[in-house]
Amino acid sequence: MEMILNRLDASLLGSAPPPSGPRLEELEGYGDARDWGLALADDIRGWQRNEIRWSEVDRGILLSGPPGSGKTLFASALARTCGIEIVATSVSRWQSAGHLGDMLRAMRMSFQEAAAKRPCVLFLDELDSIGDRAAFRGDHVH
Known part of the structure; x- marks a missing residue:
């Protein structure tokens, strides 16, 4: 019954929660993040x-x-618990778009998709793979 009510609530917002999988209430080991x-x-x-x-x-x-x-x-369990969609992307997905301009366009598209589906969970994976300009050497220093 609760799942049906969550789907009805989500339909009123124009979005739907991720279809299957656990909710936060079912997960253990996340401590403060779960709270x-x-x-x-x-x-x-x-x-x-x-x-x-x-x-x-x-x-x-x-x-x-x-x-x-x-x-x-x-992130998926959070979206299900909140009854909203998840927009999941990663730095490697952005980088696979091509050169810097293509990467920036892919980044903007992720944020635009999340804005269009708001409220939603925007999950950005691999943020630690963005380079540190202070550590760049050679051809990539600029």
Whole structure:
């Protein structure tokens, strides 16, 4: 019944939660991140009921950990728990678009997609792979 109500709520917003998989309530081992996500879901419901303003909704979290530690799973579960869509992308996907101009266009497209689907979870993976200009050498220094 709850899943049906979440889908109905999402349809009113013009988006749908990720179709299958666990919700945050079902995940263990995420500690403060899980608590933050559950509070975010409460805030989004409060915003949908006009009980709080959007400016009162916390809108960001930075997760770090080695590959396979569940960051993508967390983001998907967060979207399901909040009853909203997820827009998932990565720095490597942006870089695969081509040269700098192509990469910047791919980045803008990700943010535009998220803006069009708002509210949604925008999951940006591999942020640590963006280079450090201070460490560049040779041909890539400029």
